[in-house]
Amino acid sequence: MSLRIRTTTDYIEDVAPGSGFLPPRAWYASSDAASLSLNGRWRFRLSATADAEDDAFAEPGFDAGAWAEVAVPGHWVLQGHGAPIYTNHLYPFPVDPPRVPTENPTGDHLRVFDLPESWPSDGGAVLRFDGVESCARVWLNGTDLGTFQGSRLPHEFAVGQLLQPTGNVLAVRVHQWSAGSYLEDQDQWWLPGIFRDVTLLHRPAGGVLDFFVHASYDHVRGEGTLKVDSDVPGRVTVPALGIEVATGELVTVPVEPWTAETPTLYDGVLTTEGERVPLRIGFRTVALTDGRITVNGRPILFKGVNRHEWHPENGRALDPETMRADVLLMKRHNINAVRTSHYPPHPAFLDLCDELGLWVIDECDLETHGFIEQAWRDNPVDDDRWTPALLDRAARMVERDKNHPSVVLWSLGNEAGTGRGLTAMAEWIHGRDTSRLVHYERDINCRDTDVYSRMYACHEEVERIGRGLDGGPLRRRRLPFILCEYGHAMGNGPGGIADYQRLFETYDRIQGGFVWEWIDHGIRDERLGFAYGGDFGEELHDGNFVCDGLLFPDRTPSPGLVEYKKVIEPVRIEDEGADGAVRIRNLYDFADLSALAFSWSCQVDGETVESGPLAVPALSPGESAVVKLPQPPPDRRGGETQWTVRAALAADTAWAPREHPVAWAQFPLSTRPPARVTPTATPVSVDDRISLGPASFDARTGALRSVGQVEVTGLRLDVWRAPTDNDMGAPWQSDPRYGLLWRKLGLHRMRHRLDAVEPGGDALTVRTRVAPAAGELGLAAIYRWTSDGTRLKLRVSVAPEGDWTVPLPRLGIRLGLPGTADRVRWFGGGPGEAYPDTKSASLLGRWSATVEDLQTPYVRPQENGARADVRWAEIGGLRIDGDPEFWFSARRWTNEQLDAARHLTDLTPGDTVWLNLDHGQHGIGSQSCGPGPLPRYFLRAEPREFSFVFSAVDGPK
Numbered sequence: 001m002s003l004r005i006r007t008t009t010d011y012i013e014d015v016a017p018g019s020g021f022l023p024p025r026a027w028y029a030s031s032d033a034a035s036l037s038l039n040g041r042w043r044f045r046l047s048a049t050a051d052a053e054d055d056a057f058a059e060p061g062f063d064a065g066a067w068a069e070v071a072v073p074g075h076w077v078l079q080g081h082g083a084p085i086y087t088n089h090l091y092p093f094p095v096d097p098p099r100v101p102t103e104n105p106t107g108d109h110l111r112v113f114d115l116p117e118s119w120p121s122d123g124g125a126v127l128r129f130d131g132v133e134s135c136a137r138v139w140l141n142g143t144d145l146g147t148f149q150g151s152r153l154p155h156e157f158a159v160g161q162l163l164q165p166t167g168n169v170l171a172v173r174v175h176q177w178s179a180g181s182y183l184e185d186q187d188q189w190w191l192p193g194i195f196r197d198v199t200l201l202h203r204p205a206g207g208v209l210d211f212f213v214h215a216s217y218d219h220v221r222g223e224g225t226l227k228v229d230s231d232v233p234g235r236v237t238v239p240a241l242g243i244e245v246a247t248g249e250l251v252t253v254p255v256e257p258w259t260a261e262t263p264t265l266y267d268g269v270l271t272t273e274g275e276r277v278p279l280r281i282g283f284r285t286v287a288l289t290d291g292r293i294t295v296n297g298r299p300i301l302f303k304g305v306n307r308h309e310w311h312p313e314n315g316r317a318l319d320p321e322t323m324r325a326d327v328l329l330m331k332r333h334n335i336n337a338v339r340t341s342h343y344p345p346h347p348a349f350l351d352l353c354d355e356l357g358l359w360v361i362d363e364c365d366l367e368t369h370g371f372i373e374q375a376w377r378d379n380p381v382d383d384d385r386w387t388p389a390l391l392d393r394a395a396r397m398v399e400r401d402k403n404h405p406s407v408v409l410w411s412l413g414n415e416a417g418t419g420r421g422l423t424a425m426a427e428w429i430h431g432r433d434t435s436r437l438v439h440y441e442r443d444i445n446c447r448d449t450d451v452y453s454r455m456y457a458c459h460e461e462v463e464r465i466g467r468g469l470d471g472g473p474l475r476r477r478r479l480p481f482i483l484c485e486y487g488h489a490m491g492n493g494p495g496g497i498a499d500y501q502r503l504f505e506t507y508d509r510i511q512g513g514f515v516w517e518w519i520d521h522g523i524r525d526e527r528l529g530f531a532y533g534g535d536f537g538e539e540l541h542d543g544n545f546v547c548d549g550l551l552f553p554d555r556t557p558s559p560g561l562v563e564y565k566k567v568i569e570p571v572r573i574e575d576e577g578a579d580g581a582v583r584i585r586n587l588y589d590f591a592d593l594s595a596l597a598f599s600w601s602c603q604v605d606g607e608t609v610e611s612g613p614l615a616v617p618a619l620s621p622g623e624s625a626v627v628k629l630p631q632p633p634p635d636r637r638g639g640e641t642q643w644t645v646r647a648a649l650a651a652d653t654a655w656a657p658r659e660h661p662v663a664w665a666q667f668p669l670s671t672r673p674p675a676r677v678t679p680t681a682t683p684v685s686v687d688d689r690i691s692l693g694p695a696s697f698d699a700r701t702g703a704l705r706s707v708g709q710v711e712v713t714g715l716r717l718d719v720w721r722a723p724t725d726n727d728m729g730a731p732w733q734s735d736p737r738y739g740l741l742w743r744k745l746g747l748h749r750m751r752h753r754l755d756a757v758e759p760g761g762d763a764l765t766v767r768t769r770v771a772p773a774a775g776e777l778g779l780a781a782i783y784r785w786t787s788d789g790t791r792l793k794l795r796v797s798v799a800p801e802g803d804w805t806v807p808l809p810r811l812g813i814r815l816g817l818p819g820t821a822d823r824v825r826w827f828g829g830g831p832g833e834a835y836p837d838t839k840s841a842s843l844l845g846r847w848s849a850t851v852e853d854l855q856t857p858y859v860r861p862q863e864n865g866a867r868a869d870v871r872w873a874e875i876g877g878l879r880i881d882g883d884p885e886f887w888f889s890a891r892r893w894t895n896e897q898l899d900a901a902r903h904l905t906d907l908t909p910g911d912t913v914w915l916n917l918d919h920g921q922h923g924i925g926s927q928s929c930g931p932g933p934l935p936r937y938f939l940r941a942e943p944r945e946f947s948f949v950f951s952a953v954d955g956p957k
């Protein structure tokens with residue numbers, strides 16, 4: 001006998017999206033209909049199962065005085081009730097769709113409210129939920145309104161007949177797990193709760209219902225055509241355009257078009273008998289033209305990011321300031337596009353995209369990635385029973401967001417395999433909105449989609465696609481290509497994005513990409529700094545894979561964002577050869593260069609000696625021109641000289657003030673004279689010491705002890721770096737994962753065998769062999785010290801021994817200085833960190849920072865903070881000149897301690913400052929979810945030689 005317990009909780013496991021709610025419609029704010037925000041403190045009770053409590057709490061008069069309180073919008077697991085769970089694609093419950101576990105955390109939410117005195121007595125009212133994860137049942141004044149699923153989608157209930165002037169009781173039961181959870185397997189924290197606004201909207205008689213603004217742009221005639229379809233007939237006015245028409249009526253007038261670069265919006269009003277609704281109209285036409293995505297007749301290039309909604313304390317409950325901060329940060333970093341991975345964002349975010357200008361791929365709240373574990377068996381997107389839920393989700397996205405000019409593509413979802421349900425969604429969307437294109441990455445043959453999209457394809461494959469050599473069915477071959485995800489920004493990185501950008505700009509078929517991802521989803525934690533997967537005792541989790549953004553969790557830009565900004569700058573400034581000229585190339589798709597002011601400056605040894613404005617014509621998109629630089633300054637003190645040319649905003653804009661830097665480039669004018677030391681001093685042995693010029697060595701070991709007054713410890717060859725997330729790669733990667741191989745070989749436990757200490761002639765030579773236990777691989781390292789009496793030169797020669805099949809993590813020396821060393825001054829790349837394939841934004845100049853400032857706070861500690869192309873650096877009374885230029889880093893812990901740390905709070909400063917002076921660093925790549933570094937960024941184990949000159953200085957201590 002099979003006994004299935006039937007309770008009123010059946011809706012939780014129903015594949016249908018729910019019951020009782022209104023059809024989806026556009027999201028808008030009325031000019032004159034009243035509304036009441038129900039955000040704020042709500043009474044809250046958590047139960048371990050869906051049926052632990054009956055529904056008596058929904059009855060008026062229920063006493064919830066003893067209940068806890070939570071903030072709405074919010075997630076209860078971030079407010080002290082239960083805990084968040086992070087998994088990438090694994091369902092944190094047994095896969096048996098649509099069944100969910102008995103252990104189903106259920107939050108009862110209760111709010112009593114009065115209507116404001118001014119609340120109209122006529123008309124109806126609608127109760128709107130903008131986002132509830134994952135399933136809710138709603139009662140108002142004891143009446144069961146219905147249930148819904150679809151976490152990041154709006155749901156509305158008609159409630160007019162139930163409202164009373166005072167003491168309205170709104171009860172919402174929220175279940176963490178539901179059938180809908182199977183459709184919401186995005187790589188992010190599982191965060192139940194009412195996490196977006198709850199609003200009561202008055203609906204006046206004769207008020208607006210749903211409407212669709214069709215505003216296209218004819219780029220040949222320079223005219224916009226407007227038609228507003230409205231369920232309730234009315235009139236449309238756009239004063240600035242002299243438009244006054246009936247709904248449903250077409251009108252064509254000359255307009256300025258909307259683009260992400262020039263986001264012209266016209267204020268309008270939709271007036272029905274009972275209501276006025278403000279419109280913000282952007283005229284633009286999105287099309288597929290000759291195999292290209294065009295807007296207003298021109299192909300566009302996406303310089304995008306994938307944006308999850310994230311706040312380190314509030315999770316996916318974002319306040320308006322945070323949303324604005326995201327858009328401003330994007331605009332200020334030259335980003336022009338956002339994919340709303342992997343669900344429709346809070347609707348206010350799209351208003352900001354309209355207003356400030358970003359192309360948007362609006363993605364549906366759909367991912368079934370966990371089914372990959374069972375070869376996609378029972379995937380809901382290929383099971384007709386789920387199709388109504390999928391169509392409901394598609395409709396809720398399209399209807400809500402259809403009036404945003406910024407939305408140019410609809411995306412069916414992410415990583416949901418393939419199936420009939422997706423086809424049904426695409427068909428429905430194509431039928432409902434012919435003015436936009438449809439995207440879905442897993443539709444590899446582009447059966448249902450209008451764009452060929454992939455994620456994490458390597459450079460070589462992208463190039464093949466660019467050349468049209470990737471084969472595939474005819475339909476796909478005729479479509480444009482985008483990388484909807486690339487440049488996995490987990491930890492240090494992503495590397496190689498400049499090389500991608502070169503491909504994007506070379507091949508017309510490639511219309512850009514979206515870096516994965518915008519922000520680290522770290523959760524602020526007193527003990528850990530920022531918490532990640534596993535920090536809440538989850539039985540299954542994916543660790544810090546959730547921290548893979550261009551912003552740290554607190555929205556501080558990481559070096560990856562600074563690099564990305566440089567790589568995608570909309571103006572390219574190129575050297576035009578010896579006679580002091582530059583070519584300026586306008587890479588905007590629509591804007592000319594009139595918004596930018598250019599300047600030049602000239603640096604001698606990194607110090608600016610002259611500067612001035614540079615006149616650049618207001619080039620049209622795609623145009624370039626050669627501009628002559630002034631005569632270089634006559635007195636250059638025989639130093640290294642370079643030009644720097646910059647482009648900055650000429651005037652304040654809506655997203656950044658005047659002088660905000662947009663693009664730059666540097667060109668060498670004369671090169672650096674090498675740091676020569678003529679060996680005149682001879683090594684002198686006294687007792688247990690050898691002195692040479694300003695230096696003193698241990699006579700037995702040959703170890704450097706001091707330079708002048710500066711004590712030095714532990715100077716030796718160093719090849720280890722605390723592996724980055726990208727060094728470690730991802731488990732599914734088939735290419736070698738060097739982070740693992742390095743550790744397997746033992747590069748983190750190299751032993752230094754002393755073979756000889758040879759004071760003789762004008763040099764002290766120390767011969768060593770550096771190798772890990774258990775293997776035959778090694779590096780013969782010879783340190784050759786010379787001095788001219790005041791300066792001390794070290795030449796390091798390294799020769800690999802054995803069959804090295806892996807590159808080295810780094811190659812250089814490390815040394816310890818007393819902990820009083822703090823401020824660093826250097827001439828080289830800066831101000832931020834750089835690695836061989838993340839070096840675009842490294843600006844040559846004079847920089848200064850404290851040791852603390854040099855650290856990049858990756859949420860999971862790892863190699864960081866190297867400064868590139870360093871000519872010289874000063875720290876703790878020591879000056880180091882490199883020949884050739886070197887990579888410099890300094891920290892108050894060792895690389896071994898950095899390697900062992902799990903969180904930033906594990907790192908505690910010791911009393912030594914450890915410097916790494918590197919001849920080479922291995923590239924970074926993005927193998928944590930993509931290709932490793934390109935071969936040209938490999939640090940191969942080969943014979944190498946490099947030198948440093950040390951001198952004691954008065955400089956910063």
Ligand code: IPT
Nearest residue numbers: 088187414415455456516548929
């Ligand atoms: C890809 C996902 O689309 C995205 O949500 C995220 O998980 C990203 O990877 C990695 O951080 S899927 C990947 C297995 C290719």
